[in-house]
Amino acid sequence: GQQVMQIPQYQHVQEGEDFTTYCNSSTTLSNIQWYKQRPGGHPVFLIQLVKSGEVKKQKRLTFQFGEAKKNSSLHITATQTTDVGTYFCAARTSYQGAQKLVFGQGTRLTINP
Amino acid sequence: NAGVMQNPRHLVRRRGQEARLRCSPMKGHSHVYWYRQLPEEGLKFMVYLQKENIIDESGMPKERFSAEFPKEGPSILRIQQVVRGDSAAYFCASSTGPGNSPLHFGNGTRLTVT
Numbered sequence: 178g179q180q181v182m183q184i185p186q187y188q189h190v191q192e193g194e195d196f197t198t199y200c201n202s203s204t205t206l207s208n209i210q211w212y213k214q215r216p217g218g219h220p221v222f223l224i225q226l227v228k229s230g231e232v233k234k235q236k237r238l239t240f241q242f243g244e245a246k247k248n249s250s251l252h253i254t255a256t257q258t259t260d261v262g263t264y265f266c267a268a269r270t271s272y273q274g275a276q277k278l279v280f281g282q283g284t285r286l287t288i289n290p
Numbered sequence: 291n292a293g294v295m296q297n298p299r300h301l302v303r304r305r306g307q308e309a310r311l312r313c314s315p316m317k318g319h320s321h322v323y324w325y326r327q328l329p330e331e332g333l334k335f336m337v338y339l340q341k342e343n344i345i346d347e348s349g350m351p352k353e354r355f356s357a358e359f360p361k362e363g364p365s366i367l368r369i370q371q372v373v374r375g376d377s378a379a380y381f382c383a384s385s386t387g388p389g390n391s392p393l394h395f396g397n398g399t400r401l402t403v404t
Contacts, residue, residue: 208390219381220333222392265333267393276388277346278323280333 181209181268183281191289196253198284200266207269209249210278211240215262223251253286261288292317294384295364296396303372303403311367311399315384322365323393324350324357327379336380338388339365345388372403 182201190196200209208227212220224233226242226249233240239252253260263283269276295314303309315322320341325333335349339359350357354372359365369376379400383393 210392212393219395219397220383220393222394225390225392227390269388269390277335277338277348278393279335280325282332285330 181206181266181279181281183266183284185284186282187285187287189287189289190256192258193255196256196260196286198251198264198266198286200249200251200281202247202268205246206249207246209242210267211249211251212265212267212280213262214265214283218262220265256286256288258288258290261286294319294382294394294396296382296399298399299397300400301402303401305373305403306371309369309372309376309401309403311369311380311382311401312364313367313382313384313396314364315382316394319384319386319394321345321385321388321391322359323383323385324365324367325381325383327381327398333381336367369401372401374403377401377403 184199208225210225211223213223214220224240229246230244231242237254241250251264263285265283266281267278270279294316297312322339324336326336327333337350337357338346342361354370356368379398381395381398383395385391385393
């Protein structure tokens with residue numbers, strides 16, 4: 178079945194540094210979603226990208242969808258301690274016409290204040 | 291507008307017992323998903339249901355695990371004869387449809403098998 182590979186698995190930065198996580202698929206994706214899970218919490222939807230080459234911004238977060246719709250990235254500028262958590266990308270995969278959402282392995286971000 | 295409600299938050303079972311995990315989707319949501327998460331690992335898809343129908347159970351073990359989403363009441367994930375390896379966080383999520391809809395997650399049930 179379709180898989181989404183996410184790297185890196187872990188990232189530790191100094192507060193104020195930038196952070197990027199990447200998501201890759203071997204097949205073309207119809208759309209991609211990003212979620213954030215705080216330590217001990219549950220995943221929370223951040224954004225969805227649909228169009229080829231799409232770029233969306235949420236304050237210090239920039240989300241990109243590749244031209245071929247096979248990869249995506251999340252970039253955080255000037256990290257803050259509130260950014261700590263695990264960031265997941267997720268994509269729909271078809272199964273007998275239905276569509277389940279498959280998650281990447283996640284990138285766990287820790288920050289040194 | 292209440293979010294996705296899961297209960298219990300924590301569940302302790304001895305090996306061989308049954309675990310029943312409940313999930314009430316957000317109001318207006320008719321699609322429910324169950325995911326399993328081991329500590330510091332990703333979200334592993336288990337099952338996708340609509341009211342009274344199992345759409346995709348490809349991620350669920352063939353034995354001991356079952357799920358339902360009846361016409362009335364919450365979705366139930368049932369694990370029979372639990373083993374230590376079943377210890378994990380089980381998250382339920384709901385959405386309005388199978389297309390581009392984002393998932394809204396509950397707080398999860400942390401299952402510990404002793």
